[in-house]
Amino acid sequence: MAFQNDIFEWCRDHRVHHKFSETDADPHNAKRGFFFAHIGWLFVRKHRDVIEKGRKLDFSDLLDDPVVRFQRKYYKSSVVLMCFVLPTFVPWYFWGETVWNSYFLASILRYTVSLNVSWLVNSAAHMYGNRPYDKTINPRQNVFVNIGAIGEGFHNYHHTFPFDYSASEFGLKFNPTTWFIDFMFWLGLVTERKSAPKEMVRARKERSGDGSS
Ligand SMILES: [Zn+2]
Ligand SMILES: [Zn+2]
Known part of the structure; x- marks a missing residue:
């Protein structure tokens, strides 16, 4: 529902962020400015150091977890269902909202706000x-x-x-x-x-x- 990539990817980026904070190997290095740390890092390819240094960390415990494997396997379809279809369906079906109102408010606006608030942890809380x-x-x-x-x-x-x-x-x-x-x-x-x-x-x-x- 959060659509912030699957647990494995999220934890991998997060571990690399902690290990190499505020260097080129940090996926959302806040030294590159507020915009980059907030959202810009998702618009560009990862810096070479993120990939090279990230490779040295161990993520085997994540893949050993059956919940992580299950969520990763069905990630795309579960995102469509939980982040977009379900929030649109509920207000439309249960209290008669129009489909477009439900889609733009309960799905798109909710997703936009929750992403930006989460990103403030990487941008504002690093500055x-x-x-x-x-x-x-x-x-x-x-x-x-x-x-x-x-x-x-x-x-x-x-x-x-x-x-x-x-x-x-x-x-x-x-x-x-x-x-x-x-x-x-x-x-x-x-x-x-x-x-x-x-x-x-x-x-x-x-x-x-x-x-x-
Ligand atoms: Zn953390
Ligand atoms: Zn941080």
């Missing part, structure tokens, strides 16, 4: 905001991105402690993505949520933070 955890890297804490991307604006934290499932030290602040994972944990569908220990976060803030909180 504007404070850096309480590591002032030497570009990713920042950005309140607006956080609200738009439902909990993904704690980007300085996320790049400093990328293994933390919550992408934030504030589980109870506005972070619906964390609430969703916690709910799945409660249902027993998620195990081994990793978080950075409080003491590690505090020490890191003192050592490399910019003094903000």
Whole structure:
């Protein structure tokens, strides 16, 4: 429904982004400007370094996952169905919207807004905001991105402690993505949520933070 490419491709680009942040090997290198980091990177071929350095990372765990393989195999048809057909069908069938209204609003506008909000994590959250955890890297804490991307604006934290499932030290602040994972944990569908220990976060803030909180 999100149509942000399949899980394998998404995770591959994302791992390369973390490993080689703000270099030519970063698929959406924010040093190439807001537009490139936001959407421009999808309009051009990948930089040679993205492909060459990306090849050195291991993605076998992703392909070992049957859900990843299933989604990748049926990706094109599921995108057509979930991102375009279903959102058009529901308002048309259930409360009598015209087909074009349903298509342009529930499908196209929803898709456009959700993409742009997600991309703000790569553009705005790599340029504007404070850096309480590591002032030497570009990713920042950005309140607006956080609200738009439902909990993904704690980007300085996320790049400093990328293994933390919550992408934030504030589980109870506005972070619906964390609430969703916690709910799945409660249902027993998620195990081994990793978080950075409080003491590690505090020490890191003192050592490399910019003094903000
Ligand atoms: Zn990330
Ligand atoms: Zn990032």
